[in-house]
Amino acid sequence: MALHFITALLTVMFLVFVGRARSQTRVFDVRQFGAVNGGKIDSSDALLSAWRQACSLGGMNVIRVPRGTFLLSPTILAGPCRGSMELRINGILRASAALSSLDVDYWIVLQRIDDLNITGDGVLDGQGHSAWKYNDCFWNPKCKTLPTTLRLQDVNNTLLHDIASVNSKSAHLSIFACQNVSLERVKLTAPGDSPNTDGIRVGMSSYVFIRDSVIGTGDDCIAMNHGSVKIIITNVTCGPGHGISIGSLGGSPDENPVRLVWVGNCSFVGTTNGLRIKTKATSYRSLVSGITFADIHVENVTNPIIIDQQYCPSHTCDPKAVSLVAIHYVKYKNITGTSSSQVAVNLQCSPAAPCLNVTLQDIDLSYHGDTTSSCSNVFGSSSGIQHPPPCVNNRS
Numbered sequence: 001m002a003l004h005f006i007t008a009l010l011t012v013m014f015l016v017f018v019g020r021a022r023s024q025t026r027v028f029d030v031r032q033f034g035a036v037n038g039g040k041i042d043s044s045d046a047l048l049s050a051w052r053q054a055c056s057l058g059g060m061n062v063i064r065v066p067r068g069t070f071l072l073s074p075t076i077l078a079g080p081c082r083g084s085m086e087l088r089i090n091g092i093l094r095a096s097a098a099l100s101s102l103d104v105d106y107w108i109v110l111q112r113i114d115d116l117n118i119t120g121d122g123v124l125d126g127q128g129h130s131a132w133k134y135n136d137c138f139w140n141p142k143c144k145t146l147p148t149t150l151r152l153q154d155v156n157n158t159l160l161h162d163i164a165s166v167n168s169k170s171a172h173l174s175i176f177a178c179q180n181v182s183l184e185r186v187k188l189t190a191p192g193d194s195p196n197t198d199g200i201r202v203g204m205s206s207y208v209f210i211r212d213s214v215i216g217t218g219d220d221c222i223a224m225n226h227g228s229v230k231i232i233i234t235n236v237t238c239g240p241g242h243g244i245s246i247g248s249l250g251g252s253p254d255e256n257p258v259r260l261v262w263v264g265n266c267s268f269v270g271t272t273n274g275l276r277i278k279t280k281a282t283s284y285r286s287l288v289s290g291i292t293f294a295d296i297h298v299e300n301v302t303n304p305i306i307i308d309q310q311y312c313p314s315h316t317c318d319p320k321a322v323s324l325v326a327i328h329y330v331k332y333k334n335i336t337g338t339s340s341s342q343v344a345v346n347l348q349c350s351p352a353a354p355c356l357n358v359t360l361q362d363i364d365l366s367y368h369g370d371t372t373s374s375c376s377n378v379f380g381s382s383s384g385i386q387h388p389p390p391c392v393n394n395r396s
């Protein structure tokens with residue numbers, strides 16, 4: 001009897017122990033793998049070793065970058081992993097300023113991972129000042145792409161929060177081929193004149209949620225490229241920068257549409273654009289559909305509302321070329337504030353693919369008094385307050 005009892009008790013204790021071990025959170029501090037604080041010695045091998053070990057285990061695994069400054073050369077952290085992973089960055093990860101860091105178009109890549117958490121109050125320091133002078137994209141259409149600070153590729157069910165990124169060499173964050181990724185309270189910063197330093201680039205991804213974030217950079221705060229579907233952006237402050245953009249689209253064949261985008265409660269301060277949709281001319285066929293911009297405030301923004309189907313970043317395009325990207329169902333609702341140019345609403349759609357079902361509701365934009373709107377090939381409707389007077393054609 002007593003023996004049975006002890007055996008049963010031991011069995012229960014064993015099961016509890018195993019259960020604990022399974023649900024336990026293991027922490028892998030990069031210093032234990034040879035990372036050196038100080039920002040002089042490359043810690044990428046240490047981060048990679050920590051990642052590989054954590055990724056091979058089930059349960060919850062945390063890779064910890066503690067306070068301090070750690071130099072990191074370009075690094076790919078790949079899955080699939082057996083358990084759920086967390087990358088907890090409390091220190092500064094510093095990119096290399098060496099010319100060799102420009103050999104690849106990434107700095108940190110996370111790929112093929114399901115169930116990832118990127119947390120901490122740390123900073124990704126891209127050392128962009130060393131690289132921006134090599135950006136010749138303004139006049140060279142075949143220019144080399146400089147490194148993106150953090151790329152998530154084929155990453156699902158992921159939350160990234162409270163991380164800051166400064167002085168990226170090119171984009172700060174890129175979300176490509178991902179499903180269900182949330183970004184919360186991120187802070188992305190680069191000088192207003194730094195070239196191509198987009199805040200967040202999204203492509204071929206769905207269910208992407210970006211909220212409560214502050215983005216001030218030298219290019220688009222957020223750019224939604226082809227295949228961006230079901231994207232919700234709320235409470236983002238943008239400026240300096242080129243605004244929140246859809247596209248550019250049409251630059252290559254077989255681009256997937258951009259559909260179902262919601263941008264709400266965002267503000268723009270001193271940006272060149274606010275809410276922008278841009279497509280290239282001459283272009284391939286594609287589609288932008290189901291876009292809502294609501295409860296937006298702009299301050300001193302050059303083009304608060306703009307559709308540009310003649311987007312031509314390299315100034316080598318044919319001005320007579322037309323875009324074949326169709327733009328349907330775009331709604332602008334409760335857009336208020338000040339413009340820094342007179343044409344506050346500028347909708348230039350393609351004669352080959354007019355914009356359809358564009359609605360403007362409660363638009364109140366001022367510029368030393370009066371603002372104007374300018375439309376080409378735009379069909380839809382307007383209601384409520386309309387300042388500037390609308391130019392959307394309500395006959396089709």
Ligand SMILES: *[C@@H]1O[C@H](CO)[C@@H](O)[C@H](O)[C@H]1NC(C)=O
Pocket residue numbers: 080112113114154155156179
């Ligand atoms: C992410 O989800 C997509 C779509 O369900 C799937 O094709 C892909 O394999 C998933 N990737 C990972 C790493 O789980």
Ligand SMILES: *[C@@H]1O[C@H](CO)[C@@H](O)[C@H](O)[C@H]1NC(C)=O
Pocket residue numbers: 060084085086115116117119159
């Ligand atoms: C992700 O981080 C948050 C906040 O630190 C925490 O509450 C949550 O449990 C974490 N989730 C995973 C899967 O690590």
Ligand SMILES: *[C@@H]1O[C@H](CO)[C@@H](O)[C@H](O)[C@H]1NC(C)=O
Pocket residue numbers: 156157158159180182
């Ligand atoms: C999306 O990802 C989060 C983790 O960031 C997870 O908690 C949630 O269940 C996922 N949603 C779906 C529909 O899978």
Ligand SMILES: *[C@@H]1O[C@H](CO)[C@@H](O)[C@H](O)[C@H]1NC(C)=O
Pocket residue numbers: 185211212213214235
């Ligand atoms: C909006 O985001 C900012 C910056 O993260 C945050 O401080 C503020 O609390 C957020 N507002 C709401 C209503 O959540």
Ligand SMILES: *[C@@H]1O[C@H](CO)[C@@H](O)[C@H](O)[C@H]1NC(C)=O
Pocket residue numbers: 234263264265294295
């Ligand atoms: C903006 O925030 C308010 C208050 O949180 C909310 O009621 C409203 O629905 C939000 N608007 C959008 C477009 O997300």
Ligand SMILES: *[C@@H]1O[C@H](CO)[C@@H](O)[C@H](O)[C@H]1NC(C)=O
Pocket residue numbers: 265294295296297334336
């Ligand atoms: C319009 O948007 C602003 C934010 O820009 C918000 O504070 C205000 O409540 C909104 N108005 C309505 C009627 O929803």
Ligand SMILES: *[C@@H]1O[C@H](CO)[C@@H](O)[C@H](O)[C@H]1NC(C)=O
Pocket residue numbers: 270300302340
């Ligand atoms: C408005 O923006 C312009 C640049 O577009 C800038 O020169 C000017 O100083 C800004 N004005 C205010 C009041 O911020």
Ligand SMILES: *[C@@H]1O[C@H](CO)[C@@H](O)[C@H](O)[C@H]1NC(C)=O
Pocket residue numbers: 356357379380395396
């Ligand atoms: C969309 O636009 C077309 C043509 O302008 C019009 O016939 C149709 O009723 C509109 N659809 C909706 C849902 O407004």
